[in-house]
Amino acid sequence: MGDFPFKDPEATRYDGPTLIVRGTKSHYVADDVLPVIGRFFPRFELRDIECGHWVISEKPEAFRQGEYFCSTSGTIRLIFQRL
Numbered sequence: 001m002g003d004f005p006f007k008d009p010e011a012t013r014y015d016g017p018t019l020i021v022r023g024t025k026s027h028y029v030a031d032d033v034l035p036v037i038g039r040f041f042p043r044f045e046l047r048d049i050e051c052g053h054w055v056i057s058e059k060p061e062a063f064r065q066g067e068y069f070c071s072t073s074g075t076i077r078l079i080f081q082r083l
Contacts, residue, residue, distance in 0.1 A: 009039035018044040021063065026053035 051058035
Protein backbone atom coordinates (compact mmCIF):
# COMPACT_ATOMS: atom_id res chain seq x y z
CA MET A 1 0.00 0.00 0.00
CA GLY A 2 2.76 2.37 -0.85
CA ASP A 3 3.68 4.55 2.09
CA PHE A 4 0.52 3.95 4.14
CA PRO A 5 1.57 5.26 7.56
CA PHE A 6 -0.06 2.57 9.72
CA LYS A 7 1.52 -0.85 10.13
CA ASP A 8 -0.69 -2.73 12.61
CA PRO A 9 -4.32 -3.30 11.56
CA GLU A 10 -5.13 -4.57 15.05
CA ALA A 11 -4.17 -1.17 16.51
CA THR A 12 -5.51 1.08 13.74
CA ARG A 13 -8.68 0.06 11.96
CA TYR A 14 -11.63 1.85 10.41
CA ASP A 15 -14.80 -0.25 10.64
CA GLY A 16 -17.02 2.07 8.65
CA PRO A 17 -17.83 1.64 4.96
CA THR A 18 -14.86 2.52 2.74
CA LEU A 19 -14.60 2.93 -1.02
CA ILE A 20 -11.22 2.39 -2.67
CA VAL A 21 -10.90 3.72 -6.21
CA ARG A 22 -7.95 2.53 -8.29
CA GLY A 23 -6.75 2.75 -11.86
CA THR A 24 -6.39 -0.69 -13.45
CA LYS A 25 -3.17 0.31 -15.24
CA SER A 26 -1.52 1.54 -12.03
CA HIS A 27 0.44 -0.76 -9.76
CA TYR A 28 -0.04 1.42 -6.67
CA VAL A 29 -2.97 -0.60 -5.24
CA ALA A 30 -2.05 -4.09 -6.42
CA ASP A 31 -4.29 -7.13 -6.05
CA ASP A 32 -1.87 -8.74 -3.60
CA VAL A 33 -2.39 -5.92 -1.04
CA LEU A 34 -6.19 -6.21 -1.03
CA PRO A 35 -6.13 -8.67 1.93
CA VAL A 36 -4.04 -6.15 3.89
CA ILE A 37 -6.46 -3.36 2.98
CA GLY A 38 -9.26 -5.61 4.23
CA ARG A 39 -7.58 -5.89 7.60
CA PHE A 40 -7.42 -2.09 7.99
CA PHE A 41 -10.81 -1.43 6.33
CA PRO A 42 -12.96 -4.57 6.83
CA ARG A 43 -15.97 -3.07 5.06
CA PHE A 44 -14.13 -1.77 2.00
CA GLU A 45 -15.49 -1.89 -1.52
CA LEU A 46 -13.24 -1.67 -4.55
CA ARG A 47 -13.99 0.29 -7.71
CA ASP A 48 -11.66 -0.29 -10.66
CA ILE A 49 -11.50 2.36 -13.34
CA GLU A 50 -9.68 1.56 -16.57
CA CYS A 51 -6.92 4.14 -16.52
CA GLY A 52 -3.50 4.78 -15.05
CA HIS A 53 -2.44 6.22 -11.71
CA TRP A 54 -4.09 9.64 -12.07
CA VAL A 55 -7.71 8.48 -11.91
CA ILE A 56 -9.29 11.88 -11.30
CA SER A 57 -7.42 13.46 -14.24
CA GLU A 58 -7.66 10.58 -16.70
CA LYS A 59 -11.29 9.57 -16.08
CA PRO A 60 -13.00 12.45 -14.27
CA GLU A 61 -16.56 11.31 -15.04
CA ALA A 62 -15.95 7.77 -13.79
CA PHE A 63 -14.34 9.28 -10.69
CA ARG A 64 -17.36 11.53 -10.12
CA GLN A 65 -19.60 8.48 -10.29
CA GLY A 66 -17.62 7.18 -7.32
CA GLU A 67 -18.40 10.42 -5.50
CA TYR A 68 -22.07 9.96 -6.37
CA PHE A 69 -21.96 6.45 -4.94
CA CYS A 70 -20.62 7.90 -1.70
CA SER A 71 -23.13 10.69 -1.40
CA THR A 72 -26.11 8.36 -1.89
CA SER A 73 -24.89 5.51 0.28
CA GLY A 74 -24.49 7.27 3.61
CA THR A 75 -21.17 7.98 5.23
CA ILE A 76 -18.47 6.38 3.11
CA ARG A 77 -14.87 7.49 3.24
CA LEU A 78 -13.08 7.73 -0.06
CA ILE A 79 -9.54 6.44 -0.13
CA PHE A 80 -7.86 7.75 -3.25
CA GLN A 81 -4.68 6.79 -4.95
CA ARG A 82 -1.93 9.33 -4.43
CA LEU A 83 -3.27 12.21 -6.51
